[in-house]
Amino acid sequence: MKAFVIEYGEQKIKEMENPVVEKGDVLISLKTAGLNRRDTYISGRRGNDKEALIIGSDGAGVVESIGENVTRFQVGDEVIINPSLRWYEKTDAPPKEFDILGMPDHGTFAEKIVISEEQLERKPKHLTWEEAGVLALAGLTGYRALFTKGQIQSTDTVFIPGAGGGVVTYLIQFAKALGAKVIVTSRSEEKRQKAKEIGADLVLDTNSDWKEKLVNETIDLVIESVGGATFNRSLEVLKKGGRIVTFGSSTNDEIHFNLRSFFYGQYHLFGTTMGSREELREMLQFVEKNGIHPVVDQTFNLSEAQTALDYLSEGNQFGKLALYIIN
């Protein structure tokens, strides 16, 4: 089968052995896969001395065959893959067995994948294959950040910098579906317009004076994924006693942080990453109930995976990028 791999530091399309179904496993013929920022980091994290790894965490497709003891799925079922491996219950942090699909295990940028039935959910019927293929990782991360960690209420005003990010486009839609007020920032006028179209109530230029612009707003909750470039400025607009949730650091992992301002402000800071199967199922129900559609900026063919990764690295997308595996 065709797959996009990283082999001895080189990223390329390669002919790989078809994966084999074992007890409890399901063979999926993938229709689409979804890109995540993580896919752009794998090469650097693995080094140049390792055999071929198929990257990719997100995907959707059709069950082609099932192994012994598989009870929840049949041949022909339409499914999405849960990339949050072996994290089932909604716990404060993932168990030690937790990994993300796409390293160290082979991922979704391939014609087929074999995976435990525990990692599969039914594809929401209202979604296209592209939409289904980009939902799980970012939707789950956003859901846990907003609901489990952020404890968002319908009466809250939530502030989210970096409107163009894949996860942020879910955050905007989830928070709006709940009835909260959503304020976002972006460096791009085009992305600010698009953020309004998917429901943002107020959009700011990331480079403007947020404190001045938000003087009449009370920010109950901040969801931060931009990192070093915005974290302290985000904290400055949060109300005293408010909550700030962080799950990303696109710009920088390290910040200079004033402890005195923080404890005088009585703020609550939460870290989060991905989420459990329980939260994924809640997220899928929420998406179905509210008729939410993932924002897909562009779809590429599997053979263009490198072009898609380069496009993601440039950061001009609004929302998610998908790969067609089999049309």
Ligand SMILES: NC(=O)c1ccc[n+]([C@@H]2O[C@H](COP(=O)([O-])OP(=O)(O)OC[C@H]3O[C@@H](n4cnc5c(N)ncnc54)[C@H](OP(=O)(O)O)[C@@H]3O)[C@@H](O)[C@H]2O)c1
């Ligand atoms: N922990 C987890 O489980 C998890 C899961 C998913 C993602 N993440 C992390 O979360 C972050 C967001 O990921 P993503 O895929 O949703 O989005 P992304 O495509 O990395 O976009 C991040 C957003 O950050 C903003 N940004 C980037 N550089 C900036 C700068 N110099 N100044 C101000 N804003 C800047 C951009 O907003 P504008 O272009 O609109 O200005 C961009 O849309 C990444 O760091 C990713 O690794 C973590």
